[in-house]
Amino acid sequence: MIVVHHLNNSRSQRVLWLLEELGLDYEIVRYQRDPETMLAPPELRRVHPLGKSPVVVDGDDVLAESGAILETLLERHDTGHKLSPPPATPEHLRYRMWMHYAEGSAMPPLLMSLVFRRIKSAPMPFFAKPIARGIADKALKTFVGPQLKVHFDYMESQLQQQGEAPAWFAGRFSAADIQMSFPIEAGAVRVGYQRYPNLASFLQRIQARPAYQRALQKGGSFSLLG
Numbered sequence: 001m002i003v004v005h006h007l008n009n010s011r012s013q014r015v016l017w018l019l020e021e022l023g024l025d026y027e028i029v030r031y032q033r034d035p036e037t038m039l040a041p042p043e044l045r046r047v048h049p050l051g052k053s054p055v056v057v058d059g060d061d062v063l064a065e066s067g068a069i070l071e072t073l074l075e076r077h078d079t080g081h082k083l084s085p086p087p088a089t090p091e092h093l094r095y096r097m098w099m100h101y102a103e104g105s106a107m108p109p110l111l112m113s114l115v116f117r118r119i120k121s122a123p124m125p126f127f128a129k130p131i132a133r134g135i136a137d138k139a140l141k142t143f144v145g146p147q148l149k150v151h152f153d154y155m156e157s158q159l160q161q162q163g164e165a166p167a168w169f170a171g172r173f174s175a176a177d178i179q180m181s182f183p184i185e186a187g188a189v190r191v192g193y194q195r196y197p198n199l200a201s202f203l204q205r206i207q208a209r210p211a212y213q214r215a216l217q218k219g220g221s222f223s224l225l226g
Contacts, residue, residue, distance in 0.1 A: 002026040002073075005047050005055040006219055007040050008033055011066040011182055012054030016219045018070055018178050020211035022077055028218060066182075067103055070175050083175040095170035099179050106155070106183035109147040113190050116140050148191055152199065155184070159198035166205060167198065181206055185222075 002019065006012045006028045019026050031041050031053065045051035048064050056063040058076065063069045074084045085091035116136040124132060159167040170176040184203055187193070193200040206212055216222060 003029060003057040005029045005031065005044060005053055005057075007031045007044070007053030008220055009223055010040075010053045013215060013219055013222050014066055014178050014182055015054045015056060015069055015073075016215035017181070017212050018073060018083070018175060020214045020218075021083060021178070021209075022073070024073075024077055030220075067099055067179060070179055071099065074175055078175075083173075083178070085170060085172075085174065091171050095174055095176045098169040098176035102179045102183055106151055106180070107186070109144055109151060110183055110186045110190055112144045113140065113148060116144060117190075148187075152187060152191055152196060155180075156196045156198050159202055167202070177202075177206060 002024060004012060004015055004019070004026055006016065008031070010033075016026075016028070031044055033040060040051055040053055042051060044053060044055065047057075048055045048062060050064060052064065054064075054066055054069055056069050056073070058073065061072075063072055078084055085095050116139050119136045120133050122132070158169065168174065168177050169180055184199055187199065188203055193203070
């Protein structure tokens, strides 16, 4: 039996969604973030030394890192290539790039945006507030903001619809879209999609999928910090 150690409002929601798309049986062990620090509880360290989620136990193996978890589950359980293009094909090269792009390129500026925005509102001595806010504002304006624009412009262009078929990151719906869902859902909160109709359409389509809805029902409500 596959066991998902699931932290609320985290990347483990993607794992639940993948398992629902594959129609696999699994169990959920739930954890809640600390409401003040938003960190995972220390109990997760009993499962994996990093104390992060997702962590998946599949047989005798303890799997960490969401991208690696998805790829391992697909290798073991998606033998018909329902959610992953066959190896050594052009589609698989594109698929693999997006599987790694999600965390390697898309998430870092989103995380920096969250950190610097929280610095601006963090409690601190009154004399330090102008300095901290000035540093945060400059970082957001001169580095983080431009980086977000580069990446979201790129993602928007890659979802340019061809003909009548809906656009997916690897050409057809695949685990790459599941992996990309986290930065795109974070972007809806931290960037906004008024100028990105393709990303807005993508978000509506994935959230309407029955497997996505089932994952929400089993994993609980899902929302990301702005």
